[in-house]
Amino acid sequence: xxxxxxxxxxxxxxxxxxxxxxxxxxxxxxxxxxxxxxxxxxxxxxxxxxxxxxxxxxxxxxxxxxxxxxxxxxxxxxxxxxxxxxxxxxxxxxxxxxxxxxxxxxxxxxxxxxxxxxxxxxxxxxxxxxxxxxxxxxxxxxxxxxxxxxxxxxxxxxxxxxxxxxxxxxxxxxxxxxxxxxxxxxxxxxxxxxxxxxxxxxxxxxxxxxxxxx
Ligand SMILES: C[S@@+](CC[C@H](N)C(=O)[O-])C[C@H]1O[C@@H](n2cnc3c(N)ncnc32)[C@H](O)[C@@H]1O
Numbered sequence: 001x002x003x004x005x006x007x008x009x010x011x012x013x014x015x016x017x018x019x020x021x022x023x024x025x026x027x028x029x030x031x032x033x034x035x036x037x038x039x040x041x042x043x044x045x046x047x048x049x050x051x052x053x054x055x056x057x058x059x060x061x062x063x064x065x066x067x068x069x070x071x072x073x074x075x076x077x078x079x080x081x082x083x084x085x086x087x088x089x090x091x092x093x094x095x096x097x098x099x100x101x102x103x104x105x106x107x108x109x110x111x112x113x114x115x116x117x118x119x120x121x122x123x124x125x126x127x128x129x130x131x132x133x134x135x136x137x138x139x140x141x142x143x144x145x146x147x148x149x150x151x152x153x154x155x156x157x158x159x160x161x162x163x164x165x166x167x168x169x170x171x172x173x174x175x176x177x178x179x180x181x182x183x184x185x186x187x188x189x190x191x192x193x194x195x196x197x198x199x200x201x202x203x204x205x206x207x208x209x210x211x212x213x214x
Pocket of ligand 1: 044045046047048051070071072073087102103104105108109115151156
């Protein structure tokens, strides 16, 4: 039985690989527009660290951008330097980083407000959020399916709770953060997959701390 589950997870990972690569390319391109030379970046919930590594390795990324990770569940072979913590207060000073990234992490977190408050505390300028959103026909079901397909092979538990676009804006406002660059639709995946699971189900925002320009 354990062997069958193992092979199913392996199969799901292989099927998911091209989708993950496409998502990575788009995210690197979007995040590059928000960082600058020498920026210190914290990737909260970095998982394998592949996003931070791809950002640092991409020739279009401004020189000297350094990305490190913070994780509740540190994965073996993480591709960037990573700090483990228990999900509460982050082990960093206020404003220790220029930019904090939350890529598909908030919908896994039982207390997203507490997590965003910590991200805003340790960032001096920007908090970047990539997540899902409920928009369009059968959105809840479609997002839940892609969420499960993407996470089950890695054993990441899903809560199946997602914001609407209005919910995302209210969430940022509660923390005194102002949207700088926002996308309410993203072509994140290869074409057919994107039709069903990309576009209006994907949300991206770079939030500025009020009174501070990036
Ligand atoms: C769907 S994965 C995303 C991984 C990575 N950000 C990416 O884009 O490939 C969600 C990750 O968030 C982590 N996570 C969930 N809640 C967290 C928290 N409060 N603090 C740090 N990491 C968290 C999980 O352990 C998991 O590795």
